[in-house]
Each structure stands twice: as structure tokens, then as C-alpha cells.
Amino acid sequence: MDSTSIPAVTISAIGQHNDSEIQLNGWVQNKRENKGLAFIILRDGTGFCQCVASEQELGEDEFKKTKDLTLESSVRISGKVKKDERQIGGYELQVTGIEVIQIAQDYPISKKAHGVDFLLDKRHLWLRSKRQWAIMRVRNQVIYSIHNFFQSRGYVQMDAPIFTGNACEGTTNLFETDFFDQPAYLSQSGQLYGEAMAMAMGKIYTFGPTFRAEKSKTRRHLSEFWMIEPEMAFYNLEMTMDVIEDFLQSVIGDVLQNCSFELEVLERDVTKLKAALNPFVRLTYKDAVAILKGEKEVNGKRSIDLLTEDLNKAKDRLSELNNEIEETEAALKKGGIKKGKVVRMEQSLQNWRAEKAELEEAIRNIPVWIQSAENFVDGNDFGGSDETVITRMFDTPVMVFNWPKIIKAFYMKEVDEDPTLVKGVDVLAPEGYGEIVGGGERETDIDVLIDSIKKHDLPMSEFEWYLDLRRYGSVPHAGFGLGLERLITWICKIHHLREAIPFPRLMGRLLP
Numbered sequence: 001m002d003s004t005s006i007p008a009v010t011i012s013a014i015g016q017h018n019d020s021e022i023q024l025n026g027w028v029q030n031k032r033e034n035k036g037l038a039f040i041i042l043r044d045g046t047g048f049c050q051c052v053a054s055e056q057e058l059g060e061d062e063f064k065k066t067k068d069l070t071l072e073s074s075v076r077i078s079g080k081v082k083k084d085e086r087q088i089g090g091y092e093l094q095v096t097g098i099e100v101i102q103i104a105q106d107y108p109i110s111k112k113a114h115g116v117d118f119l120l121d122k123r124h125l126w127l128r129s130k131r132q133w134a135i136m137r138v139r140n141q142v143i144y145s146i147h148n149f150f151q152s153r154g155y156v157q158m159d160a161p162i163f164t165g166n167a168c169e170g171t172t173n174l175f176e177t178d179f180f181d182q183p184a185y186l187s188q189s190g191q192l193y194g195e196a197m198a199m200a201m202g203k204i205y206t207f208g209p210t211f212r213a214e215k216s217k218t219r220r221h222l223s224e225f226w227m228i229e230p231e232m233a234f235y236n237l238e239m240t241m242d243v244i245e246d247f248l249q250s251v252i253g254d255v256l257q258n259c260s261f262e263l264e265v266l267e268r269d270v271t272k273l274k275a276a277l278n279p280f281v282r283l284t285y286k287d288a289v290a291i292l293k294g295e296k297e298v299n300g301k302r303s304i305d306l307l308t309e310d311l312n313k314a315k316d317r318l319s320e321l322n323n324e325i326e327e328t329e330a331a332l333k334k335g336g337i338k339k340g341k342v343v344r345m346e347q348s349l350q351n352w353r354a355e356k357a358e359l360e361e362a363i364r365n366i367p368v369w370i371q372s373a374e375n376f377v378d379g380n381d382f383g384g385s386d387e388t389v390i391t392r393m394f395d396t397p398v399m400v401f402n403w404p405k406i407i408k409a410f411y412m413k414e415v416d417e418d419p420t421l422v423k424g425v426d427v428l429a430p431e432g433y434g435e436i437v438g439g440g441e442r443e444t445d446i447d448v449l450i451d452s453i454k455k456h457d458l459p460m461s462e463f464e465w466y467l468d469l470r471r472y473g474s475v476p477h478a479g480f481g482l483g484l485e486r487l488i489t490w491i492c493k494i495h496h497l498r499e500a501i502p503f504p505r506l507m508g509r510l511l512p
């Protein structure tokens with residue numbers, strides 16, 4: 001067959017070709033055979049499509065090609081598009097011809113469960129799997145929406161340098177490198193450069209890679225991540241909190257609207273995301289501490305009581321689950337059940353075991369959280385579990401502002417009525433995700449700033465250029481930084497930041 005005469009289309013556009021013959025270019029994601037029929041799930045990057053090849057229709061020779069197809073083999077498949085609501089994507093291809101491009105030998109990622117280290121070693125291939133595909137598509141939408149939000153509001157995008165001579169966020173997690181025999185640091189934040197550009201442009205945003213040499217392995221930290229840092233001249237803390245809320249809601253709204261299939265693949269409960277479209281909760285650090293420690297109620301509830309309730313519910317559900325699992329296992333062992341039912345029972349077992357693992361984790365964690373909440377020392381920074389407890393009290397993200405000066409960066413503006421506090425804000429995402437944004441109003445008083453630089457033990461000479469911004473036309477200004485992977489991780493409800501970036505860089509991982 002002359003395949004060139006048949007139009008090649010993408011799976012995403014297949015609906016425009018119902019009942020006509022087209023060609024799909026892609027990879028075999030799955031294959032199943034049954035009595036002279038082969039069912040091939042083809043993926044082409046834009047979507048997934050079931051292609052049905054019939055020996056009777058194709059003839060013995062052409063059909064034989066389907067036998068050779070292995071997972072991830074590359075093919076061109078021609079066929080007639082048929083609407084079929086039951087199929088993934090709503091269409092099916094009735095195969096008229098197959099052209100094999102390459103047969104993949106022993107594709108290493110199979111349908112069985114793999115450990116995460118194995119998958120990370122095979123990240124270059126893992127990206128093809130359906131979940132990873134969905135996450136990367138959400139990432140793409142988020143990036144697009146971020147640019148769209150700022151561009152449509154008159155912000156100018158700027159690129160901050162990657163090699164930097166001074167620290168922005170403290171000196172503890174800098175990557176040092178050699179810059180023509182002079183020490184340089186990989187950028188921790190583009191903020192200080194963003195401030196300079198804001199004085200030239202009014203409103204700017206950076207969108208670039210950021211590096212932090214955190215020597216701990218947590219699910220919330222990457223060594224290399226992407227940060228978006230808007231900076232606005234003549235803005236104060238309140239105005240910045242308004243921008244943050246508007247910004248995050250706009251991005252989440254776009255994802256809900258344009259990534260419904262991806263969110264379905266990820267089994268994301270979208271009601272949790274929709275809740276974030278309501279006004280965010282705004283708390284001072286002081287109130288957040290009181291809520292954390294159970295000294296202040298939210299909707300008539302103390303944090304400690306709510307956590308205890310969660311713990312008891314988890315225990316009840318776990319014993320219920322254990323019974324279900326036990327009974328089903330026993331029934332399967334006994335046998336005599338129809339094949340179709342066995343498949344369904346095994347599927348249920350798999351789901352229950354996953355839920356069980358989650359419950360067991362919660363039952364281990366909650367008592368630790370309660371204790372750490374009760375013992376929290378006012379004035380300290382929140383740890384991951386503290387953030388989880390605070391956000392547990394609300395459905396929307398929580399903005400915590402007016403922080404103790406000593407735990408925040410040198411550039412934060414003092415609160416007029418209380419100079420032990422600064423006008424910083426952290427946005428905490430719900431469902432245990434914690435800080436996704438850090439920002440606030442910047443110090444404009446050059447003397448206060450010089451004093452802070454000294455107190456933070458930073459080399460004054462390297463900040464002279466920054467101090468110029470306060471010498472020549474200093475104005476109130478503010479901004480924030482969003483950790484791209486933190487936002488994606490929460491939107492997709494994935495466990496670890498490493499799945500939110502194509503090729504993660506973390507301690508112990510530089511390849512692939």
C-alpha cells in the first residue's frame with residue numbers, strides 16, 4: 001500500500017477525520033491479541049489510540065507484522081477512524097496497513113511495578129509512560145499560563161544571570177564554581193537582579209533555573225529547580241498578596257480547563273483544586289503559630305483535636321480495609337471464581353493495598369505532627385509537618401505574613417509598628433504540600449539594609465551595586481518567587497518533586 005497518499009494526523013486531531021482513512025505515527029504502548037485480532041494502543045505524544053488489526057481484513061502477511069510488535073516499537077499505522085465512546089480518546093482505528101519503523105528489543109520498563117531508583121535511572125524512557133506524560137503536559141500548561149498571566153498584565157520578562165557573585169538567600173546552600181579563577185555561585189534566586197530591572201521597567205518577572213545545594217534528601221527539595229520571580233515597583237505587601245492569589249488561581253483555572261484528561265490520568269481529585277479558586281486564607285505568623293499549637297480555633301476546631309480525629313478515622317478505616325483484604329485474599333485462594341471477577345478482585349486488592357500504605361503512613365505521622373505542633377517554639381521557622389498541620393485547617397492555600405525578622409532573608413522590609421517582624425509572605429499549599437511561594441516587600445531604608453547585610457555576615461562590597469538601587473530613586477517595591485516544581489507537584493498530587501521536572505537533579509543524581 002502507498003502510505004504517502006494517506007494523510008498523517010496526530011491522535012489529538014483524530015476526531016476531525018471520523019470515517020476516513022488516516023495514518024498515525026507513533027509507538028506501541030500496549031498490545032493484546034485475541035483470535036485473529038490484535039489490539040494495539042498507540043501513543044504519539046498527543047494522545048493514545050486503540051488500533052484494531054483483523055487478520056481477516058489485513059490478510060495473513062500484513063497481520064503477521066502485529067505479532068512482531070513489542071512494547072515501544074515505532075510504527076506507522078494506517079486505518080479508518082471510527083467513533084467509539086468507550087475507547088480512550090473516544091475513537092478507534094480500524095487498521096488497513098502497518099509499516100514497522102523499528103522493533104524495540106526488551107524495553108526495560110514493563111507493566112510490573114518498578115522501584116523509583118530504577119525508574120529514575122531510566123528517566124529518559126520513563127518520560128514515555130502515561131503518568132509521566134500527563135505530568136509533563138500539565139507542566140507545559142503551567143509554564144504557558146505563567147507567561148500568559150504576566151505578559152497580559154504588562155510585566156516584562158527578564159533573564160537574571162546564572163553565575164552570580166553574591167548570595168541572595170543566605171550562604172548555607174550555595175553551589176560554588178570557578179569563574180576564571182574567581183569563586184562564583186550558581187544562582188539561588190534572580191530576585192536582586194529583578195529588583196534592578198523593576199526600577200527600569202516597573203513590573204518584571206524572571207523565569208529561570210535556580211540552584212540550591214541542600215544536602216538533605218526530602219521530597220520537597222531539588223538541587224536544580226525553576227523559579228518564577230515577579231518584582232513590582234510601587235507595590236506593598238498587601239498588593240503583592242493580591243497578585244499571588246490572582247496569579248495562582250489563574251494558573252490553576254487554566255489547568256482545570258485545559259488538562260482534564262491529564263488530571264484524569266493522574267486520578268487527581270479536582271474538587272481540591274477547585275477549592276483553591278476561593279479567596280486564600282491570610283494569617284499573620286503569630287496567628288499561624290497559635291493555630292498550629294491549638295491555642296486558636298478555626299471554625300470551632302483546634303488543630304490538635306482535628307488531627308486526633310483524623311488519626312482515629314484512619315485507624316477505623318484501616319481495620320475495615322484489613323478485613324476486606326483478608327476476605328478477598330481468602331476467596332481468591334479458595335478459587336472457583338470466574339476469570340473476569342478474579343481480574344476485578346485483583347484490581348480492588350491493588351487499590352486497597354495502596355490505600356492501606358497511605359493510611360499506615362498517616363497513622364505513623366499524625367502523632368509526630370501533634371507532638372511537634374504542641375512543642376513548636378514561637379519565633380522558629382515552620383517545618384514541613386507544621387505547614388501540613390496549619391493547612392489541614394483550611395481548604396484553600398494559606399498565606400502567612402509578618403514573619404520574625406531573624407529567620408528571614410536580609411532584604412525583607414521591617415514592619416513599621418514592630419521592627420522584630422518583616423513584611424514577608426509564604427504561601428502554603430493544602431494537602432500536605434506546604435510552601436510553594438516565598439516573597440514580600442523589600443527594605444527601602446539603606447541604613448536598615450546595610451545593618452541587615454552585616455548581621456547576615458554577607459560581604460558588603462558585593463552588595464554595593466544592590467545598594468545603588470536605594471541611593472538612586474528608591475521606591476517601595478515587592479515581589480515573590482514561585483517554585484515551579486512545587487506548584488506542579490501539588491496540582492498533580494504527586495509524592496516527590498523529582499517527577500515534576502524532566503530530568504531531576506538532586507544529591508546523588510546527575511544522570512541521565
Ligand code: 4AD
Nearest residue numbers: 189191221222225229436437438439480481483486
Ligand atoms: O522562599 P525562597 O527561598 O525565596 C526566594 O528565593 C526569594 N528570593 C523569592 C522572591 O521573593 N523573589 O524560594 C522561593 C520558592 C519557595 O517558596 C519554593 O517554592 C521554591 O522556591 N524552592 C524550591 N523548590 C525546589 N527545590 C528547592 N530546593 C527549593 N527551594 C526553594
Ligand code: MG
Nearest residue numbers: 426435437438
Ligand atoms: Mg522560603
